[in-house]
Amino acid sequence: MHEAKFDGYRSQIIIDAGGARIFTRRGLDWTAKYRDLAAAARTLDVENAILDGEVVVLN
Structure with a gap:
């Protein structure tokens, strides 16, 4: 098993x-x-949230 790696901005x-x-x-x-x-x-149907991740643009 492996995970695809995409470069983006944290x-x-x-x-x-x-x-x-x-x-x-x-x-x-x-x-x-x-x-x-x-x-x-x-x-999004939330009052408060922090979403942590990586922003990636795919062609």
Whole structure:
């Protein structure tokens, strides 16, 4: 068994009353760079959440 490795940007999406914000692992706010992803996160049916993962763009 193996896991496919995709290179991307380690990120956290923070969802709260202020909306959804996306940060790099170094704490840079990249919400504007990931506008579509932030908009999708705002549609999740949660009051508060932190999503930790890697943002990958596939061709």
